[in-house]
Structure formats: C-alpha cells, structure tokens
Amino acid sequence: MFAIKRLNAWLGLAFISVVSGSALAAGQPINMTPGVTDISAEVYDMHMIAFWLCVVIAIIVFGVMFYSIFAHRKSRGVTPATFHESTTIEAIWTIIPFVVLIALSIPATKTLIDMYDTSDYDMTVKITGYQWLWHYEYVEDGVDFHSKLHTPNSQINNDEEKGENYLLEVDNELVLPVGKKVRFLITSNDVIHAWWVPDLAVKKDAVPGFINEAWARANEPGIYRGQCAELCGRHHGFMPVVVRVVPEAEYKQWVVENAKPESATEYAAISE
Amino acid sequence: MSEKTSKTTRGAAKLALAAVFMFSFGYLLVPLYDVFCDLTGLRFTDEEAVALTPQELQEDSSRLVTIQFDVSMNQGMSWQVKPEMREMKVHPGRVYTTFYSARNKTVDEMVGQAVPSVAPIAANKYLVKTECFCFDNQTIAAGETVNMPLSFMLNPRLPPNVNLVTLSYTFFDITKNVSTANQLDSALAYK
Amino acid sequence: MSTVAAGDHHDHPESPYSIKRWLFTTNHKDIGTLYLWFAFIMFLIGGVMALVIRTELFQPGLQFVDPQFFNSMTTMHAIMMIFGVVMPAFTGLANWLIPMMIGAPDMALPRMNNWSFWILPFAFAMMLSTLFMDGGGPAGGWTLYPPLTLQTGDALPFVILSMHFMGLSSIMGAINVVATVLNMRAPGMTLMKMPLFVWTWLITAYLLIAVMPVLAGGITMLLTDKYFGTSFFNAAGGGDPVMFQHIFWFFGHPEVYILILPSFGVVSSIIPTFARKPLFGYASMVYATGAIAFLSFIVWAHHMFTVGMPLAGELFFMFATMLIAVPTGVKIFNWIATMWRGAMTFETPMLFALGFIVMFSIGGFSGLMLALAPVDFQYHDTYFVVAHFHYVLVPGSIFAIIAAVYYWLPKWCGNMYSEGLGKTHFWLSTIFVNLTFFPMHFVGLAGMPRRIPDYALQFSDYNMMATIGAFGFGLSQLLFLVLVIKAIRSGNKATSQVWEDAEGLEWTLPSPAPYHSFSTPPAIK
Numbered sequence: 001m002f003a004i005k006r007l008n009a010w011l012g013l014a015f016i017s018v019v020s021g022s023a024l025a026a027g028q029p030i031n032m033t034p035g036v037t038d039i040s041a042e043v044y045d046m047h048m049i050a051f052w053l054c055v056v057i058a059i060i061v062f063g064v065m066f067y068s069i070f071a072h073r074k075s076r077g078v079t080p081a082t083f084h085e086s087t088t089i090e091a092i093w094t095i096i097p098f099v100v101l102i103a104l105s106i107p108a109t110k111t112l113i114d115m116y117d118t119s120d121y122d123m124t125v126k127i128t129g130y131q132w133l134w135h136y137e138y139v140e141d142g143v144d145f146h147s148k149l150h151t152p153n154s155q156i157n158n159d160e161e162k163g164e165n166y167l168l169e170v171d172n173e174l175v176l177p178v179g180k181k182v183r184f185l186i187t188s189n190d191v192i193h194a195w196w197v198p199d200l201a202v203k204k205d206a207v208p209g210f211i212n213e214a215w216a217r218a219n220e221p222g223i224y225r226g227q228c229a230e231l232c233g234r235h236h237g238f239m240p241v242v243v244r245v246v247p248e249a250e251y252k253q254w255v256v257e258n259a260k261p262e263s264a265t266e267y268a269a270i271s272e
Numbered sequence: 273m274s275e276k277t278s279k280t281t282r283g284a285a286k287l288a289l290a291a292v293f294m295f296s297f298g299y300l301l302v303p304l305y306d307v308f309c310d311l312t313g314l315r316f317t318d319e320e321a322v323a324l325t326p327q328e329l330q331e332d333s334s335r336l337v338t339i340q341f342d343v344s345m346n347q348g349m350s351w352q353v354k355p356e357m358r359e360m361k362v363h364p365g366r367v368y369t370t371f372y373s374a375r376n377k378t379v380d381e382m383v384g385q386a387v388p389s390v391a392p393i394a395a396n397k398y399l400v401k402t403e404c405f406c407f408d409n410q411t412i413a414a415g416e417t418v419n420m421p422l423s424f425m426l427n428p429r430l431p432p433n434v435n436l437v438t439l440s441y442t443f444f445d446i447t448k449n450v451s452t453a454n455q456l457d458s459a460l461a462y463k
Numbered sequence: 464m465s466t467v468a469a470g471d472h473h474d475h476p477e478s479p480y481s482i483k484r485w486l487f488t489t490n491h492k493d494i495g496t497l498y499l500w501f502a503f504i505m506f507l508i509g510g511v512m513a514l515v516i517r518t519e520l521f522q523p524g525l526q527f528v529d530p531q532f533f534n535s536m537t538t539m540h541a542i543m544m545i546f547g548v549v550m551p552a553f554t555g556l557a558n559w560l561i562p563m564m565i566g567a568p569d570m571a572l573p574r575m576n577n578w579s580f581w582i583l584p585f586a587f588a589m590m591l592s593t594l595f596m597d598g599g600g601p602a603g604g605w606t607l608y609p610p611l612t613l614q615t616g617d618a619l620p621f622v623i624l625s626m627h628f629m630g631l632s633s634i635m636g637a638i639n640v641v642a643t644v645l646n647m648r649a650p651g652m653t654l655m656k657m658p659l660f661v662w663t664w665l666i667t668a669y670l671l672i673a674v675m676p677v678l679a680g681g682i683t684m685l686l687t688d689k690y691f692g693t694s695f696f697n698a699a700g701g702g703d704p705v706m707f708q709h710i711f712w713f714f715g716h717p718e719v720y721i722l723i724l725p726s727f728g729v730v731s732s733i734i735p736t737f738a739r740k741p742l743f744g745y746a747s748m749v750y751a752t753g754a755i756a757f758l759s760f761i762v763w764a765h766h767m768f769t770v771g772m773p774l775a776g777e778l779f780f781m782f783a784t785m786l787i788a789v790p791t792g793v794k795i796f797n798w799i800a801t802m803w804r805g806a807m808t809f810e811t812p813m814l815f816a817l818g819f820i821v822m823f824s825i826g827g828f829s830g831l832m833l834a835l836a837p838v839d840f841q842y843h844d845t846y847f848v849v850a851h852f853h854y855v856l857v858p859g860s861i862f863a864i865i866a867a868v869y870y871w872l873p874k875w876c877g878n879m880y881s882e883g884l885g886k887t888h889f890w891l892s893t894i895f896v897n898l899t900f901f902p903m904h905f906v907g908l909a910g911m912p913r914r915i916p917d918y919a920l921q922f923s924d925y926n927m928m929a930t931i932g933a934f935g936f937g938l939s940q941l942l943f944l945v946l947v948i949k950a951i952r953s954g955n956k957a958t959s960q961v962w963e964d965a966e967g968l969e970w971t972l973p974s975p976a977p978y979h980s981f982s983t984p985p986a987i988k
C-alpha cells in the first residue's frame with residue numbers, strides 16, 4: 001500500500017512537469033500566426049484577448065478551487081459548513097460572464113462585418129477545388145492554371161529525406177500583388193473542400209454548385225502556405241495552397257508571361 | 273397498479289409518437305431550409321421574380337453596378353460553356369439580356385442542368401432572373417453549340433455598398449438521370 | 464415474447480454464467496451491467512482505432528496505413544466512441560441508478576429495455592463489418608457530409624442501417640428513462656427532490672427523443688440520394704449539400720450535450736459526498752441544465768461558420784453560442800461553491816470528478832474561443848477543434864463515467880475496489896490525457912488541419928508527444944479493467960452506506976444492491 005502511495009505522489013509530480021514541459025519543448029510553433037493582412041492581425045488580437053481572458057478566468061476559478069482543496073480538507077480537522085444556496089452570488093456569477101461575453105462579441109462582430117465586405121476590390125481570383133488539387137483563374141487578367149502538391153512520393157514514403165516545405169509545396173503558386181484587395185470566388189468541382197491560408201486569415205468552404213466569397217489584402221510580399229481544410233477523400237492531406245505575394249510590378253510582369261491569349265481568342269470565336 | 277401501467281404505456285406511446293414526429297421534422301427541414309434561404313437570401317429559389325413592386329421596377333439610372341458572369345463545370349461535365357461577356361455594367365431596375373454559349377464536345381447527346389449562385393450573399397435576393405436557361409435542363413446534340421439566353425435585372429433595393437455582383441453557373445451532367453426518368457415515365461405511361 | 468415476460472417476476476437471478484439469463488433479462492441491473500460492459504468493449508475497439516491513427520501520426524510521412532484506411536479509422540473511431548461508448552455507458556448508468564435513486568423496483572418498460580440493449584451488438588457488428596467490404600468502411604468523417612460520403616463503396620447502406628439501429632436503441636432507452644422518471648418515483652419523491660443525475664438524464668432523454676430521429680431523417684436522405692435518385696443534397700436536382708450540414712448539426716449540437724449532461728449529474732452526486740456538504744445551488748443546476756438543453760437547439764451552425772452563411776446568420780449563431788457558456792459556467796461555479804468550506808477527502812471518484820471540473824473547463828474555454836466566428840475561421844477544422852472536443856469528451860464525459868463506476872461499484876458488486884490502484888489509475892489517466900490532447904492545441908493553432916494522415920515538419924514534435932500520450936492513456940485503462948474485475952471477485956465488503964456522507968436512496972439499500980431495488984416504495988424524508 002505504501003509503495004502505491006509513493007508511486008502516486010511521483011505521478012502527481014510527473015503530471016506537473018509534463019504540463020510545463022510540453023509547453024517548453026520543441027521550439028516548434030505553438031500559436032496562431034498574426035498573418036500579413038489587417039484582418040488577420042485583428043483575428044490574432046481577438047484570439048489572444050480571448051485566450052488571456054480564459055487564462056484570467058481559469059486562474060480565478062481554479063485558484064479558488066485549489067485553495068479550497070488545500071484548506072477545506074477533512075484531514076485538517078475542519079467541520080463542513082452547511083450553506084447550499086445564495087441568490088445574490090448566483091445572480092452575480094450569471095451576470096458577470098454575460099457582460100464579459102457581450103464585451104467580447106463587439107470586436108468579433110466588427111471584424112466579421114469587415115470580412116464580409118468585398119466592395120472596392122482590385123481583382124478577382126476564382127478558386128476551384130478538385131479531388132485533389134486547386135485550380136486558379138485570374139478573372140480579369142486571363143491567367144489560369146492548376147496547382148498541386150509538388151512533394152515527391154519518395155519523401156512521403158520515407159525513401160528520401162523530407163524537404164523543408166514537406167507537403168506544403170506546389171508546382172504552380174498563386175501569385176498575388178501586394179497591397180491589393182483580392183476577391184476570391186471559391187467553388188468545387190466534386191466534393192466539399194476548404195481553401196485556407198492562415199497568414200491571410202481566409203478559410204472558406206468550396207461547395208460544388210455554389211460560389212463562396214472571401215477577400216484578402218496582403219501587406220507584405222512573401223510566400224504563405226496553407227492546406228485544404230475540409231475532408232475531401234483519400235488525398236485530403238495532400239492538397240496544399242501556396243500563395244506568393246509579390247510587388248505589383250513583378251505581378252504585372254508575371255501576368256504578361258502567363259496570360260493565355262489563345263483562351264481569349266477561343267472565347268471571342270464562340271461569342272461571335 | 274394496472275392503472276399505473278397503462279399510464280406508463282400511454283406516456284411511452286406519446287414519446288414514441290414524438291420521435292416519429294421528429295423524424296418527419298427532419299424532412300420538414302427541407303422546405304424550412306428554403307424558407308430560411310429566402311429570408312436570408314442565402315440561395316436562389318424560384319419565386320424570386322414574383323415579389324417585385326412597381327417602384328422596384330423603376331430604373332435607377334444614377335447607379336451603375338458591375339455584374340460579373342462566371343461558369344463552372346461539375347465533375348464529369350465536359351461541355352465548354354462561356355458567357356457572352358465576362359462583365360456588364362448595369363442600372364438597377366432595368367432588364368438586360370445576354371447569353372451563355374455552350375458546346376457539347378462529346379459524340380453523344382447530353383443533358384445539362386445549370387445551377388445559379390450569386391456572390392456576395394447580400395446581393396442574392398436582389399438579382400432577379402426573368403428568363404434563364406437554368407429554369408430548365410438543356411439538351412445539346414453531339415458536337416453542337418447552343419446560345420442560351422438569360423434576362424435579368426437588379427432590384428433597385430440592392431444594398432448601397434454592393435457595387436459588384438457575381439452570377440455564377442455550375443453545369444451538371446444529368447443525362448443519366450433524365451434518361452432513367454424518361455424510361456420510368458414511359459413505363460408508367462405504358463401501364 | 465411470453466417467455467421473456469415470465470422472466471420479469473423471477474425473484475432470483477439465474478446463474479451469471481447462463482447465456483439465457485443475459486439474453487432474456489429484463490432486470491434493470493442486468494441490463495445496466497450489459498450496457499456498461501458493452502461500452503467498455505467498444506472503448507477498447509475504438510481505442511485501438513485511435514492508436515492506429517496516432518501510430519500513423521507518430522512521425523511525418525506515410526508509414527503504416529493507406530490514407531483511405533486512415534480516413535476510415537477517424538470516421539469509425541468517432542462513431543464507436545460516441546454511439547458505442549459514451550451513450551451506452553450513460554444508458555448503463557441510468558439503468559443501474561435511476562430506479563434506485565427514485566425508489567422504484569425497476570425501469571418502467573423492462574421488455575423494451577432488453578430490446579434496446581440487444582440491438583446494439585448487432586448494430587456495431589454491422590458497422591465494423593463494413594471495414595471488410597468492397598471500397599472499405601465509411602471514410603467521409605463521422606459528420607457524413609455529402610457529396611464525399613456518397614463516394615463510399617458498398618459500405619454505405621450498411622453504415623446507415625447500423626446507425627438507424629443505434630438511433631433506435633437510444634430512442635427506446637430514452638423513452639424508458641422518461642417513462643420511469645415520470646411514473647415510477649416513490650411517493651414523496653417530487654421532481655425537485657430528484658438527484659441531479661436523474662434530472663440531467665431526464666433532460667438528456669428528451670434531447671435524444673428530439674434529435675436522434677432528425678439524424679435518422681438526414682441519413683435516410685443520403686441513402687435515397689445515392690440509390691433512389693432523390694436530390695436532397697445534389698445541386699443538379701435543386702438540392703444543396705450544405706442543407707445536410709444544417710440537418711446534421713441540428714442533431715449534432717444537441718448530441719454533444721447528450722454526451723455531457725449525464726456527466727454533470729454524476730459530478731453533482733460525487734462532489735457533495737466527498738465535500739461533506741450539500742450541493743450548492745440545486746435549483747440553479749436544474750435550470751442551468753434546462754437552459755443548456757434549450758440553447759443547444761439554436762447554436763448548431765457554429766459548426767459551419769466557414770460554409771458561407773449570410774452575415775446575419777453568422778452573427779446570430781455566434782451570439783447564441785456564447786450565451787451557452789453562461790449556464791455551463793454556472794455549473795462549474797456551483798461545484799466549486801459546494802467544495803468551499805466543506806471537509807474534503809480525495810477518494811478515487813472525487814479525484815476523477817475534480818479532474819473532470821478542471822479539464823472539462825479547459826474544453827469549455829476553447830469552446831468559448833471557437834464561438835468567436837471570425838476567429839473560428841482560423842480554428843475550424845484544425846487540431847484546435849480536435850483538442851477542444853477531446854477535452855470535453857475524454858477528461859469530460861469519459862472521466863465522469865469512470866468516476867461513476869468507482870463511486871457506485873461498491874453498491875453494485877458489494878466489494879470495495881483498491882483505493883491505491885484507483886488513484887494510480889487517476890494519475891496515469893490524467894497525465895496521459897493531457898500529454899495526448901494538450902499539444903493538439905499547439906499544432907492546431909500553428910495550422911495543422913484535422914483528418915490528415917501526414918503533416919508538415921513543423922508539427923512533428925507535438926504529434927510525437929500526442930502519440931506517446933495516447934498509448935499511455937490506452938494502456939492505463941487496462942489497469943481500470945483489472946481493478947474492476949478484482950473488485951467484482953473479491954475485496955473488502957462494502958457497507959450499505961459505502962461513503963461516509965453519501966446521500967440518496969441508493970445508499971439505503973444493502974451492498975450489493977438486491978436484484979429488485981425497491982419492491983416496496985421507501986419513505987422519503
């Protein structure tokens with residue numbers, strides 16, 4: 001019996017070290033990205049506010065609980081009180097959370113309204129999900145191409161060392177100009193997918209037969225990686241999204257190099 | 273005791289009835305979903321053209337809204353479909369006509385169904401189609417090209433912050449469904 | 464059926480080794496036992512599936528299973544755990560405890576009780592058999608979204624049929640609970656005197672009757688869409704795949720409360736006993752449960768924030784979801800107020816109940832964060848959601864079920880379990896459950912989607928941690944099995960009171976409780 005008691009004490013200790021240890025381990029990312037758009041920064045701030053709010057509530061609530069566990073234990077010879085209700089207290093702890101939640105929902109509402117406002121856009125990209133790749137169509141600029149996973153099978157099957165951007169690399173990146181409000185029209189060819197780029201704070205379902213809308217204005221050039229976020233079958237884990245945000249001049253140059261005049265002529269021929 | 277038993281049985285029967293009701297409620301959610309879509313303008317429904325008042329039919333020539341036409345093919349649909357124009361600038365309250373051209377590149381007659389969808393969602397209720405190839409399915413013979421007309425207007429009540437509306441069609445290949453339905457029809461007619 | 468009816472009035476059970484006894488039993492205790500063992504077996508099967516998932520995710524790269532089979536494992540794991548473990552375990556507890564708690568001899572509808580249990584093994588055998596069918600088992604996620612789910616091979620009709628059976632079983636179980644609670648209470652046991660476990664189960668039963676049929680409707684539509692040419696969810700025929708999601712979550716959100724409300728009842732029984740102080744705010748607990756049940760019908764679309772809803776809808780579901788945190792908070796506060804100035808001891812059931820409060824709250828906190836629609840765009844369908852629902856379900860529902868078993872086991876089998884081993888079980892479970900699920904918050908926030916068999920390199924350390932935790936947690940539960948079997952076979956004899964300050968009618972019965980609980984109604988103070 002004594003041995004088990006001692007074991008349990010050790011386990012209690014191990015628990016505390018696991019909790020604190022797991023947070024410190026690794027040095028790999030553990031938090032949401034603030035991203036590179038105004039909206040993604042707002043989202044990040046709201047996430048952190050909500051997080052710290054939860055931490056504060058947790059400290060208070062668990063603090064009271066652990067104090068009670070420490071102080072109000074039978075082994076300390078206390079006699080239990082007998083109270084079992086208090087309308088005042090119960091009203092207080094119903095109303096305070098209510099007020100806190102209202103406070104929290106105000107910035108959330110604001111951001112949501114902004115996210116839904118696609119007016120005054122600069123360009124449109126139509127995104128179509130396929131099992132298991134993406135198709136991008138620059139509506140105004142006449143560029144379109146497929147974009148699919150570029151990681152070789154040998155890496156996935158562990159025959160070769162995995163590269164830095166393992167599973168987050170594509171053959172054709174979505175190139176976007178910096179500082180422009182890009183409107184995304186999102187749909188699917190087959191099953192439901194979801195187009196997600198954390199740094200743009202855009203995640204929208206691609207639903208066959210319907211179009212969804214989202215937008216982003218990247219403030220900094222760079223390469224931003226994301227993944228399909230809705231289970232879409234066998235290779236759902238293997239359809240990444242890579243966005244390359246470049247200065248406007250570079251974007252224009254890219255369009256010139258990649259626009260397909262032939263698709264324009266074909267279109268003209270039909271509409272005659 | 274037996275009174276209690278029968279009370280229990282009656283209560284249980286009522287609950288079972290409630291369960292049956294909730295099963296039908298699941299199906300009731302289908303029409304309710306249409307109502308929900310109507311109220312919020314989430315999706316197109318057929319009645320949208322009906323509710324226009326005369327004031328709403330007044331052309332608002334002070335306002336220009338861009339309409340973007342778009343098209344997608346669903347899985348297995350091999351038609352080549354293009355809008356006559358990708359974009360149009362329109363005044364709310366006036367009816368415009370354009371068309372989509374569709375080519376059946378295959379060697380078989382095919383039946384397609386176009387499903388309309390609008391972005392932003394807020395504009396959904398205000399895009400009124402008076403004539404549309406999406407009202408019916410479309411049959412195109414092998415190798416043929418067809419121009420499919422579309423007449424529409426924007427309700428002048430379109431929220432003022434909306435200056436762009438995308439009208440997108442997704443084409444589905446329903447050749448198989450239609451032919452089984454026809455077979456079924458003729459089988460029934462024969463009987 | 465007449466032979467079964469005759470079984471009703473046997474005064475003594477047949478030998479526990481007689482198959483006939485178990486097959487035809489209409490006794491609430493026998494059926495409760497069957498449910499609990501069934502849940503445990505499913506827990507092991509579902510647990511093995513979880514370990515297949517975690518093994519594949521131990522390191523980046525595809526090592527052990529095909530991605531399609533992986534998807535099948537995530538789908539089946541969820542179905543097993545929800546419909547095969549938590550729900551049957553709660554029904555088992557209800558069977559054992561409700562008649563004893565309200566002073567009744569048995570459940571109101573004993574023969575239906577037998578049926579509702581014996582449907583389950585067939586349902587789950589059918590579900591498991593789909594793994595061996597052409598095209599493999601269901602792999603579209605437990606949420607069964609079309610059109611993906613319609614790509615399932617031969618398994619689909621069997622999956623749907625077996626889910627119909629599961630639903631039928633739980634509806635029958637729920638009807639039985641309502642009928643029992645409303646008709647079988649001893650004289651003087653008014654509604655507001657009922658133990659909270661009975662209250663929470665009563666409300667859960669109503670939820671079950673309300674939403675299981677809706678799921679049945681939804682999956683029937685899937686079936687007819689696939690095989691009979693209807694177009695409920697097919698845009699080409701005027702349907703809409705998103706409508707399935709609305710139907711599913713109209714069931715699904717109340718369902719998650721079905722998975723937690725009876726736990727609230729369990730914890731509300733345990734905390735007062737070991738704090739030696741009456742439950743704080745009994746009435747507000749009842750109202751809070753009612754409020755949660757009501758609100759659970761109007762928050763469903765918080766699972767669909769990214770599906771492309773109108774702004775107004777998005778806002779409505781955000782506000783409603785945040786609102787539901789209020790009654791949930793009230794419960795937590797009431798439990799802590801119950802402990803306050805009590806005289807606590809920390810036997811195993813109390814440890815699990817305390818673990819429940821802390822870790823369920825952590826799940827509640829992440830729930831609150833998820834409720835913020837614009838932020839949910841970043842959380843949705845990532846491991847952050849996986850962390851959320853595992854915190855509320857594993858150290859939430861499952862811990863409460865384990866706590867209940869420790870708490871009432873002496874009453875059931877007449878012997879005390881080994882307290883030392885019980886505590887070891889608690890600490891091992893707590894360590895490993897956190898090691899498994901806490902890092903999932905990190906990888907989720909850092910951008911790892913859920914339901915993927917392989918992942919980018921920056922997620923590797925925490926995934927490895929989670930896998931180690933999962934194996935530890937799984938193995939720790941074998942200790943539980945040993946402990947329970949030991950207690951059933953031998954151990955110190957339990958008194959009828961069992962726990963010094965336990966209150967409730969069940970503690971007035973001898974331990975082990977007699978085959979028929981209260982043949983004559985007890986007097987209620």
Ligand code: HEM
Pocket residue numbers: 606719720722723765766784785787788791826827828829830831833834839842843844848851852855856859860
């Ligand atoms: C404070 C109360 C709670 C709130 C505010 C809350 C909120 C949410 C939200 C917003 C989501 C959707 C996340 C997403 O997919 O993006 C979610 C998912 C989920 N929640 Fe909760 N939740 C709460 C409590 C619970 C409880 C008590 C349970 C069950 C015991 C539960 C089980 C689940 C499950 C299973 C899912 C994921 C379903 C799936 O997508 O497979 N939640 N929760």
Ligand SMILES: [Cu+2]
Pocket residue numbers: 192193194228229230231232233235236237239
């Ligand atoms: Cu996907």
Ligand SMILES: [Cu+2]
Pocket residue numbers: 715716719762763765766
């Ligand atoms: Cu929910």
